[in-house]
Amino acid sequence: MQPDIVVIGGGTVGAAVAYGLAMRRQKVLLLDGDDGDFRAARANFGLVWLQGKGLDMPAYQALTRSSTELWRGFSDELEAESGIELFLEQNGGLAFCLGEEGLEKRRLDLLRLHNQRGGGEPDWEMLDRAALERLLPGVALGPKVAGASFGRRDGHANPLRLLAALHVALLRRGANVRHRARVNRIEPAGADFRLVLNGETLTAPRIVIAAGLGSSALARQVGLEVPLRPERGQVLVTERLARFLPLPASGLRQTDEGTIMIGATKDGHDFDVSTTTEAAASLSRKTTEIIPALAGVRLVRHWAGLRIMTPDSYPIYAESRSHPGAFVAICHSGVTLAAVHASLLAEAIAEGSLPDTFSPFHQRRFDVPQAA
Incomplete structure (x- = not known):
């Protein structure tokens, strides 16, 4: 199969994007690395989380909210495709606060986030100790616990099962997955890209670089400076x-x-x-x-x-200006954002360009003009 698009990186981010592309009838080849790679998915905590996200980056708060809203449907669809249960629970989540000062600081931090969002109904509420004890009747809290914030949209899932389900669903959708496939070099090949692996080359008209900490070196070869x-x-x-x-x-x-x-x-x-x-x-x-x-x-x-x-901890989504058709997708919240990666991001890549909603995540935000 000659792929329409090659996704470099088989972790949670790359696999979610590849799954979304396969769902949109793209011929996808997913290149997974080898066992020596620094795989963030191995140590993912498994939270599907909104509260506290996006300080001074309203676009990230909005993207995270969209993903938490999409997660239930994404989970149901992926479980049906793969036969693997993700154990998603999305009944809310807590951030415990120690001491009254800690509780007040948390309230002010969340209020600042809410104000940056520009209004609307809050997604969270503050719980004093009595309210928290009613919510957790089987838990004896320590004396320093003054309360908690409660995020109504928050939850958790099994991150290893999520990754396994994405790989299984990809195969069932007709995609190819190659393991131990390390990309050493990316070269232009007319209107296509030539990927040089150990002992072979592949070509494709479009690529997505989602190789985690290995993305910087690959992205540089298609004109994208990605600081990680x-x-x-x-x-x-x-x-x-x-x-x-x-x-x-x-x-x-x-x-x-x-x-x-x-x-x-x-x-x-x-x-x-x-x-x-x-x-x-x-x-x-x-x-x-x-x-x-x-x-x-x-x-x-x-x-x-x-x-x-990244320097500000927020994702990078971008298409290369010098090498159209080369995209990069980098983040550290791969579980929370999996639903939006498989839907909004994959749809945009399948259509050939990223819409304005992704422009705040371009790495140009890190460009600082040099003094004359």
Whole structure:
């Protein structure tokens, strides 16, 4: 099959875009990397999250809201296509606040976000301790917990099942998926692009670069300067417990298997994916301040992954001016934005250009005029 479009990068972002393209009858080839790649999907916390997103970037707040609205339909469709349950729960989510000052700061931060949105009904509400205890009747909160913010649109899903479902659905839609397929070079080939892999070349009229931290070097070859850096996130996982947390929280959620995920740190700005005892101690201390009973629970895993960070932490979506047909899609919220990647973004790429709604995410926002 000669592809209409090649997606470089088989993680959550690339797979969601490829799935959306395949749904639109595009002939898609997805090139997945190898086991040595720094895969953000391995350490994704699995939140489908709106509250607190988009400070000083209203366009990102709007994009995230759109994706959370689309997620239920996206999940139902993907489960039907793949036969893999994603365990999506979208009944709201919490951000615990320690101390009255922490509670007030959270309220002011969310109010600032709401005002930047330009009005409308808030997607969140503040809960004092009494209201939070009514919402979590089976949880004995620590004495420092003053309350929480509650995001009505928030939820969580199984991120590894999401990635597996996207790959299975792609194949069932007639797409090709190539594993251990590392792109070394991109060259113009008339109106097409030539992709040089180890021992072979491929050609296609359009490409999407969604290769995570490997995207900068590839994007530069099609005239796009994409500034990226890694940020390590460390996560703890406990033994399986009887269900007692009815809602996910920022940094604390109970999975469909019963384990408790605790995270995630924001430490380290190189490619080090080792874990540290300092991070484990810090995460454990924070968690037991919220729910003291978890101090007696056994930890079974501690791992680290690398987030893909731009200078302002927000996504980059762009088409190359010098090489039309070459797109880049980069973000660190691959689960939350999966629904919009498979719909609005994939539709725009299939039609051949990104609409104005994506222009705030072009990397030109990082261009700073040089003084004469």
